[in-house]
Amino acid sequence: MDAADVLIIGGGLIGCAAAWHLARAGTDVLLIERGELNAGASGQNAGSLHFQIERRFLEHGEALADQAARTVALSRLAVSEWRDLPAALGDDRLDVAMHGGLMVAQSDDELRLLERKAALEARWGLPTRLIDGAEARAIAPYLADDVRAASFLADEGHANPRLVTRALAEAAASAGARFAPQTVLRALVPVSGGWRVTLRRGAADVEVAAASVLIAAGAWTMAVGALAGVHLPVFPIGLQMNVTERVAPFLPHLVQHVGRRLSMKQAHDGNVLIGGGWPSRLARGEDGFDLARAPTVLVDSLTGNLAVAAATVPRVGALNLIRTWTGVVAITADQLPLAGAVPGRPGLFVIAGGSGFTLGPTLARAVSAEMLGRSAGDAAEAMALVAPARFAHLNAMLA
Amino acid sequence: MSEPCYDLAIVGGGPAGQAAAEQAVGAGLSVVMLDEQARMGGQILRQPPYEMTVASWLDARGYRALKRQLARAEALPGLTFLGRTSVAGVLREAAGFALIAVPTDSAPGRRVAARRLLVAAGCYDLPVPLPGWTLPGVMSAGAIQAFVKSQRLVPGERFVLAGTHPLQLILADQLVAAGGTVAALLFAQTPGAVAHALAGHAGAALRHAAPLAAAAASYARLRRAGVPIQFGRTVLAVEGRDEVVAARVGVPGEAGEAIACDRVGLCYGFLPQADLPRSLGATARWVERTGGWATVADAWQRGDVPGLYVAGETTGVAGAPAALEEGRIAGIAVARDAGRIDAAAAGRAAAEPRRRLAHLRGFAALLDAVADPRAVMTRLAGDDTIVCRCEDVTRAQLLAAAEGVAAPSDASALKLVTRAGMGLCQGRGCEAAVLRLLAERTGVGPEAIGGFTPRFPVRPVPIASVGEVGGR
Ligand SMILES: Cc1cc2nc3c(=O)[nH]c(=O)nc-3n(C[C@H](O)[C@H](O)[C@H](O)COP(=O)(O)OP(=O)(O)OC[C@H]3O[C@@H](n4cnc5c(N)ncnc54)[C@H](O)[C@@H]3O)c2cc1C
Ligand SMILES: Cc1cc2nc3c(=O)[nH]c(=O)nc-3n(C[C@H](O)[C@H](O)[C@H](O)COP(=O)(O)OP(=O)(O)OC[C@H]3O[C@@H](n4cnc5c(N)ncnc54)[C@H](O)[C@@H]3O)c2cc1C
Numbered sequence: 001m002d003a004a005d006v007l008i009i010g011g012g013l014i015g016c017a018a019a020w021h022l023a024r025a026g027t028d029v030l031l032i033e034r035g036e037l038n039a040g041a042s043g044q045n046a047g048s049l050h051f052q053i054e055r056r057f058l059e060h061g062e063a064l065a066d067q068a069a070r071t072v073a074l075s076r077l078a079v080s081e082w083r084d085l086p087a088a089l090g091d092d093r094l095d096v097a098m099h100g101g102l103m104v105a106q107s108d109d110e111l112r113l114l115e116r117k118a119a120l121e122a123r124w125g126l127p128t129r130l131i132d133g134a135e136a137r138a139i140a141p142y143l144a145d146d147v148r149a150a151s152f153l154a155d156e157g158h159a160n161p162r163l164v165t166r167a168l169a170e171a172a173a174s175a176g177a178r179f180a181p182q183t184v185l186r187a188l189v190p191v192s193g194g195w196r197v198t199l200r201r202g203a204a205d206v207e208v209a210a211a212s213v214l215i216a217a218g219a220w221t222m223a224v225g226a227l228a229g230v231h232l233p234v235f236p237i238g239l240q241m242n243v244t245e246r247v248a249p250f251l252p253h254l255v256q257h258v259g260r261r262l263s264m265k266q267a268h269d270g271n272v273l274i275g276g277g278w279p280s281r282l283a284r285g286e287d288g289f290d291l292a293r294a295p296t297v298l299v300d301s302l303t304g305n306l307a308v309a310a311a312t313v314p315r316v317g318a319l320n321l322i323r324t325w326t327g328v329v330a331i332t333a334d335q336l337p338l339a340g341a342v343p344g345r346p347g348l349f350v351i352a353g354g355s356g357f358t359l360g361p362t363l364a365r366a367v368s369a370e371m372l373g374r375s376a377g378d379a380a381e382a383m384a385l386v387a388p389a390r391f392a393h394l395n396a397m398l399a
Numbered sequence: 400m401s402e403p404c405y406d407l408a409i410v411g412g413g414p415a416g417q418a419a420a421e422q423a424v425g426a427g428l429s430v431v432m433l434d435e436q437a438r439m440g441g442q443i444l445r446q447p448p449y450e451m452t453v454a455s456w457l458d459a460r461g462y463r464a465l466k467r468q469l470a471r472a473e474a475l476p477g478l479t480f481l482g483r484t485s486v487a488g489v490l491r492e493a494a495g496f497a498l499i500a501v502p503t504d505s506a507p508g509r510r511v512a513a514r515r516l517l518v519a520a521g522c523y524d525l526p527v528p529l530p531g532w533t534l535p536g537v538m539s540a541g542a543i544q545a546f547v548k549s550q551r552l553v554p555g556e557r558f559v560l561a562g563t564h565p566l567q568l569i570l571a572d573q574l575v576a577a578g579g580t581v582a583a584l585l586f587a588q589t590p591g592a593v594a595h596a597l598a599g600h601a602g603a604a605l606r607h608a609a610p611l612a613a614a615a616a617s618y619a620r621l622r623r624a625g626v627p628i629q630f631g632r633t634v635l636a637v638e639g640r641d642e643v644v645a646a647r648v649g650v651p652g653e654a655g656e657a658i659a660c661d662r663v664g665l666c667y668g669f670l671p672q673a674d675l676p677r678s679l680g681a682t683a684r685w686v687e688r689t690g691g692w693a694t695v696a697d698a699w700q701r702g703d704v705p706g707l708y709v710a711g712e713t714t715g716v717a718g719a720p721a722a723l724e725e726g727r728i729a730g731i732a733v734a735r736d737a738g739r740i741d742a743a744a745a746g747r748a749a750a751e752p753r754r755r756l757a758h759l760r761g762f763a764a765l766l767d768a769v770a771d772p773r774a775v776m777t778r779l780a781g782d783d784t785i786v787c788r789c790e791d792v793t794r795a796q797l798l799a800a801a802e803g804v805a806a807p808s809d810a811s812a813l814k815l816v817t818r819a820g821m822g823l824c825q826g827r828g829c830e831a832a833v834l835r836l837l838a839e840r841t842g843v844g845p846e847a848i849g850g851f852t853p854r855f856p857v858r859p860v861p862i863a864s865v866g867e868v869g870g871r
Contacts, residue, residue, distance in 0.1 A: 011805065036812035037805045043815050162815050166804075173804040181805040245823060245859060269818070274862075297855050299490050299497050299510065300869065307866035317863030322823055324488075324855040 004030035004178070006371065007197055007210035009185050009224055012042035013161075014351045015216035016168035017364035023175035025372050030208065031172070032183040032199055038165035040218045044327030045357045046241055046275040047161045048254055048263050049082055049096075051075040052103050052128055052153050053117050054355065055258055056277060057335060064335065065120060071336060072124035073382040078362045079155045085361060091167045094159050095268035101156025101254035102140055104147045104312060110259035111149050117258065118151050128153045140253055142313050156254045158265045158273075161357060168361075188213065188228040194347050195228075212347040212371055216364075219291055219328040221338075221352040230342055231394040234330040234352045238280035238295030241327065242305060244319040246270030251313065260308045264316070272316055278305045280326035295326040329356075332391075339363045340370060340387040344395060350388060405431045405479070407733050408498055408513035410486045410675060413441020414465055414719050415519035415711025415726030417472035422730025422748075424475050426739040431479040431511060433486050433500055435858075441711075442521050442541070443719040444469055445549040460609065461720050468723055481511075487856035487865065489516060489675055495706055499868055501860040507867035508860065515706045515737070517729050518694070519722070520672040522712035525689050525772065526788075526828045527562075527667045529779035530636035533788045536643030540570050540666035553579040555662030559646040561585040561634040562666035564770040565614055570664065571626060572617040581626045582660050585648060587633035587667075587775040596768035603761035610762065633775060637663050651778040667772040669716045674825065676713065678853040679704050685846035686715065688771050690831030692850060699732035699749075700725055708733060717763035724756040777835060786836070787829040789822020797833065801840050808841055810834055810851050823859050826851040 006022050008015045011033030019031045057068035079098075086094050105114045114130065121128045129152045136150035137143050143150075173179060186205060187198035194211040215232065217224045225232030251266040261276035278301035283293035302324060310317030332338050332353040342348040349371055351363050363386075366379040376383045407423050409416045412434035423430045436445070444465060472478070487499045487508070496516045501508035524539035531537070538554070540562070546554040547570075557580045560567050571581045586593070597604055604611060621628060635655045636647040646663050649655025670691030673683045681702035683692035693715035694702055700710045710729040711722035728749050735745035780786065782795040800807060800816045807813040810820070810833055819833055820826030826833075834845035841848070856865075 033805065036807055036809060038815060039812055162818075166816065169804050179805040182808075242862075244862060294852070297488075297490055299492075299499070302499075302855070303866055303869035306862045307869060310863045310866045317861065317866065319862050320823070320859035321487075321856055321862050321865055322825070322859050323821070325852075 001207045001209055002030070003209045004028050005211050006030070006214060007032065007195070007208060008214045008216055010040070010216035010218060010220075011037040011169070011179070011181060012040045012216060012218050013038075013165045013168065013360045014042070014356055014364050015214070016165050016172055017361050018214055018216060018351070018368050019172035019177040020168050020175060021365055021368035022371065023172050023177035025368070027372070029172065029177040030180065030210070031177060032180045032185060034182070034184045036181060037169055037179070041327050041329050041356065042165045043161055044241070044325060045161050045329075046263055046273055047158045047267070047357060048265065049078070049098060049157045049159060049358050050101060050254060050256065050263070050355065051079055051126065051156055051358070052101065052151060052256070053121060055103075055256070055261070058113055058117055058258070067334065067336065069120040069124050070385055071382060072121060072126045074359055074362060074379070074386070075126065077379055077382070078359050081362045081365065082159065089167050089171050094164050094167055096157070096159040097252070097268065098155055098157035099252040100139070100152060100154045101256065102136060102143075102150040102152050103256040103258050104136065104143065104150045105258050106144075106146050106148055107259060114149055114151055114258045126153070140255070142251060142315055144312055144314055147312070151258075158254055158267070160268060185224060185227060188224070190345065190347075212349065214367070214371065215348070215350040215352070218352060218356070219330045221330055221350060225350070228345060228348055230345055230348070231391070232338065232342070232350055232352065232388070233391050233394060234332055234338055236282060236289055236291055236328045237331050238282040239275070239327055239329055240278055240280040240295075240297055240301050240305070240324060241273065241275040242302070242321055242324045243274070244272040244316065245322050247272070247319060250315065255313060257308060257312055261305065262308045262312055264309055264313060272319060274305060274309045274316070276305060276308070282328070291328060295328060297324055297326060337363060337386045338388055338391070339367050340383060340389070342388050343392045402510065402512060403429065404494060405429045405511070405513040406737055407431075407515045407517060408433065408496065408511060409517045409519060410498070411441065411519035411521055411711065412436065412439035412472075412480070413519060413521050413711055414443060414468060414723035415729070416441070416517065417468050418723045418726030419517050419519065419708070419710060419730035419733070420472055420475060420478050421468075422727055423733050424478050426734030426737070428734065428737055428739060429477070431481060431513065433481045433484045433498065433511070435483065435485050435503055437482045439472055439480065440469060445545065465719055465723065485858045485860060486675065487858055487860045489679060490855070491679065499856065499865065501864045505861045505864055508864040510868050515708065515733055517708040517710060517733065518675045518713050519709070519711040519726055519729075520675060520713050522669040522671050522716050523827065524666070525668040525670050525691070525831070527665055527772070527776045527779060528784050528786050528794070528832055529634065530781055530784050531639070532637060532665070533785050534637050534639050534643050535641070536639065536661055537637050537663045537665065540564070540566055540664055543570060543664050544573070547573045547577055551577060553577045556580060557582045557660040558662045558664055559583045559585070559634060559648065559658055559660040560664040560666065561587060561646070561648075562668075563587050563772045563775065564666045564668050565766065567666045568614050568617040568621070570666065571621055575621065575624050575626065581621070582658055583648060584621065584626055584628045585633050586628070586630045588771070589631040592771070592774070593630070593769055596765070596771065600761070600765035600768055603765040606758065607762040607765065634663055634665070635779065651775055667776055668770050669712070670831065671712050671715055673713055674827070674853045674857045676702050676704070676707060676709055678855060678857065679707060681707055681709070685844070688767055688773060690834065690845065699735070700729035701732060717760055718766070721756055721759040721763060724752040724759065727752045728756070780832070786832045787819035787822065789824050789828065790818040792817050792819040792829075794836070797836055801837065808837065809848055810837065813837065814851055820851045825854065825857060
C-alpha cells in the first residue's frame, strides 16, 4: 500500500496551494485530481482580487452583511498574501496586478448601498475610500458619465487564473509533493492513525494510507464529504463569464458595481474579462445536479451582463466579445468559506466555498498550518469564523 | 417587442439551407434563414455577380441544378431571409432554440426563436501551419476564391499554389482566366498516391466521369497557358519580412528552391463548420484525413439533440450537390417531425434524394482519397512555426507546455496554459494541429482526446450588440 502524510483531493488553486505549504514544511504530500490540474473553478474564474465587501452579501439584509464584514480580516491578510505570492513562488508570470478597484454606484439607491458598505468596512478596518463621480472619473476616465460615486480600494486588482494554479503546483512539486492527475477518489475510511483511501486510476483501484486528508474538491466537496460520512454543506452554483478581444491597455483597475452584477478588468494579455456573478444553468441529471457536464449559458445572463458592462464602461461596448464560458463555484448556506478541521473526523480537513481565488492562498496557508499543528497566527480569529464547526449540528446525528 | 417563434430556423443559405427551406416552406411551416452573406448562395454560388459562370469542380450540369435551386429559394414566398447576419450562438430554450443574431454591421443584435433548428453552415479551409504561413500574402483557397468569385478581382500578381486538394486546379484556372499569373501549381502528393487513390475508387471514377473531365479540362488549359504543374513538391516555407516575396518549394525534408511570388495560396482541404451543433452538445466525429469535426446525423439529417437538424458540409465535406440533397432530406424530416406530412409520404419524398446522395458520396470519397493531406501536412511545421496564429503560439511552446508537473493531456487544458485556441477564431484555425500534436505525444487518438470546448459566440460580435439583444 502506498502511503502519504497528507492526501489532498483536488488539483485546483486551493489543493495546489496547500500542497506547496505542506511540502515546504517537510510533509510527504500526495495530491490527486480527477481530471487535469486547474480544470475546475480555479481555471475558469474571473481572477478578481476583490477585498471590498461583495454585493452578494449586501443583498440579503443586515445580519448577513455584518457577518460578511467580519471576514474583512481575511481580506486584509489576502492583500499581503497576493502582494508576496510572485516573489515567494519565484514566478513573475502570474500577472498579479493590484492597481486599485472601484465599486461604482449609478442611482440613488445604489449610492445609499455604497455608503452603508463603506461604513461597515470602516468599522472592520478596511481602508475603502468613498469618492464622488468626478473623482472616480479622475482615477478611471473610462467610467460612464452617470457614475455617481464609487468606493475605491487601492489594493484591489487581479491575477491570471490560467497561470496561478500551475505555478503553485510546480512549486509544490519542487518541494517534493507528488501529483496524480486522472485519479478519482473512491473511498475514504477512517482507520487508527489516519485514513485509508481508495483511488481509481484508469481501470485499477489503489489503496493509500494517509495520516490526514484535505478535501479541496471545490463544487464536488459535498460528494467527497459523503465518502467520509459527513455533510460538508457546500452547494454548487453555475456562473458565467465573458471575454473580449485583446486591446491596448486602458483599464488598469478592477471595476465592480454595487447595484448591478458586474466585475470587469483588463487582463495582462489585453482581453477585458466581464463577469460579476451572473448565473448559468447547472446541468441536471436523474437525481440532482450533474456536475460532470458543464453548465449552459443563459441568454438573460449573457445580455444582462454585457449591457451592464457597456453602461458602466461605454468603451467596452465597441469591443468584440470572443468567448463566453461557464463554471461552477461552491457556496455555503451562509456564503462564508468552509475551512479547517472537520469536527468528529480526526485528520480530516476541508477548504471550500466562496471567493476562493482571492482568499484561496490565504485559506490554504492557514489550514496547512492547522494541519501541521501550528498556530494560524494573524488568521486565527478569522479562521474561527469560517471553521466547519459552525455546521457541526448537521453531523451530530451521523454515525 | 415580441418576436415570432418560427417553426424552423436555418443557419446558412448555401445549397443545403436552400433545399431545406424549399421543403419546409412547401409544407406550410414558418421558416427564417440567416446568413452572414448579403444574399443566399453559400460558398459555391457567392453573389454577386450571380450570372457569372466561374469554373468549379462541378460539371456544367451540376452547376445548373444549383442555380435553379437558388432561383427557387430566392422566390420562396414566406421565407424570412436575414442576410448580413451572423448567428453568434444558439442556446436551448424550453420551446426550442434561441439564436443570438448579430448584423455584420454591428447594429443591435436580436434573439430569434424557433422550435426547430437546421445548421447548414458549410465548411472552411484546412489551415496547415508551415514556416512563414502567417505572413501577409499567404491566403487560403477560400479567401482567393472569395475575391475571384464575388468581386472578379485577382488579389495579387504572381501566385504559387500548393496543397493536395484538386480544387487547386479550378482555382488556378479561375486565376489565369481572370488575368493572374500562376508561377507554380504544386500538388504535394506523389503521382503514385493519386493513381492509388483513383484505383481504389475506380468505380466512382467511372460513374463520375463528368466532374473528372472538368478537372482534366482545367489541367489542359493550365498547361496550354504555360502554368508549371508539379506533383510530389509543395511549399515548404514562405519567405519575406513584411509580406511574401518568395515560396520555398520542394520535397518535405529537403531545402527546396525559392520561387519569387507575392501570393501563396494553400489548399489542403476543407473542414466542416460544426461549432454550432457542437456547442449544443451534438455528437460530432473526428475526420481522420483532414481533422475537424463532422456533425453526426441520422438518416433524416437529425443531430442527436432534440429539434436539431444538420445538413451539407456541417456533416462532412462532400460537395455542393450532396449538400443540396442532404438539405432536401432535412427539410422533409422537419415537415414530418412537425406533423405536416406523414411518415409514408416523407419516406417517398426522401427516396430519390437519398439515391442521389449515395451516388454523390461515392465521388466525395474519391475526392477525399485523392486529396488526403496526411502524408505531407504534419511534416511542414518546424519548432518555431506558429501553430495558433491568433495568439502567436509556436509548436515549441505547445511541446514545452505538454511537459512538466501533471502536464496537460487534453486540448482544453493545453489551451489554458498556452492560449492556443483562445483567439478571435475560437480555435478553428489551430484545433486540428493542436490535437495532432497531443495525439503524437500521448498516443491517444484526437477523437478520444476531444477538441476545445465549443463556446459562445462562434463569431466575434460587439459587446453592445449582444447587450442590446435583451432590449427590455
Ligand atoms: C465563473 C467563476 C468566476 C469566479 N470569479 C472569482 C473571482 O473573480 N474571484 C474569486 O476570488 N473567486 C472567483 N470564483 C471562485 C473561485 O474560482 C473558486 O472559489 C476557487 O477557484 C476554488 O478553488 P478550488 O481549488 O477549491 O476548486 P476547483 O478549482 O474547482 O478544484 C477542485 C478540483 O477537485 C477535483 N475533484 C473533485 N472531486 C474529486 C474527486 N472525487 N477525486 C479527485 N478530484 C476531485 C475537481 O476535478 C477539481 O479540479 C469564481 C468562480 C467561477 C466559477
Ligand atoms: C473555397 C471553397 C471552394 C469550394 N469549391 C467547391 C466546388 O467547386 N464544388 C463543390 O461541389 N464544392 C465546393 N466547395 C464546397 C462547398 O462549400 C460546398 O460544396 C457547398 O457550398 C456546400 O453547401 P452548404 O450548403 O453545405 O454550405 P455553404 O454553401 O458553405 O453555405 C453555408 C452558409 O452558411 C453561412 N454561415 C455559416 N456559419 C454562419 C453563422 N454562424 N452565421 C450566419 N451564417 C453562417 C455562410 O455564410 C454560408 O453562406 C468549396 C468550398 C470552399 C470552402
